[in-house]
Amino acid sequence: MIFVTVGAQMPFDRLVLAVDLWARGRGRHDVYAQIGDAGATPTHIAWTRFLEPPEFERRVRECHAIVAHAGMGSILTALEHEKPILVMPRRGALRETRNDHQVDTAERLAATGKVHVAMDEHALPHALDDLLAHPTAQRIGPHASHDLITAVRGFITKGNA
């Protein structure tokens, strides 16, 4: 199963419709998408608007690959479960989010091999074919870096960072 997610807050039609078109062209019937409130509805792939967090995590655990907006909830959950993830960043200019921070996130995390990236809907079909042909994934542990845990813990218990 390929799991598509746009996060809980806003729709992301460019992503959902591009995956829908791809799935139809490839004859894939194993795609499930969480598309957000008020988004355009796909015609080929299965979809729901929202998933409660436990259900979201189950979908991630059971899928083979993830296609997502470049949001940290999707990315961190994928990495915690060592799932290959292809992200497409939302654009501020298209009012898909407030600015282009997802472009920065996608570029930075792709540079270290944590995510695969399609910068827009035109790049997505090829990137998705690539991802399925070479489904590489990194795993991260369940917790933040040791330094960050130590800094926060030190502040809480001793009053300094």
Place this chain on the structure above:
Amino acid sequence: MSGATPKSPRVLAISSGGGHWVQLLRLRPAFEGCRVTYASVRRSQASSVPGHRFHTFPDATRWSKVGLVRMAVKVAWIVVRERPDVVISTGAAPGYFAIRLARLLGARTIWLDSVANVRELSMTGRAVGKHAHLWLTQWPELARPEGPHYHGSVL
């Protein structure tokens, strides 16, 4: 509950849903031995923090003034009710409200800017950072002597 006693610090860990919440959960070892209350937007998130107190508040975007007011009122109620010694937030608006109010009530406060903010701090982070006792970024390039500081990331 990892050894929390009635004398352990009371920590309020609060964030929006989605990525902010996932980042907050990745800090959990830092709260060991504390009495931790969590707060976020959906009741189902409580299943990620079994054994802990959990509050919800209404979600809102920065574009909805009415939504933000309703969120602020509920967050204020949570802060007053919990009277935390420490408030920690990974974002966004609810963390702003909680940190500003809790500080007035004498709590110590931590703002951890989201790892998603690679090139510049979040708008909320810039607004609330100077009000937080510990102001952190997750990217070394964004650290400044006067804050935010860099001590690693959730990754």
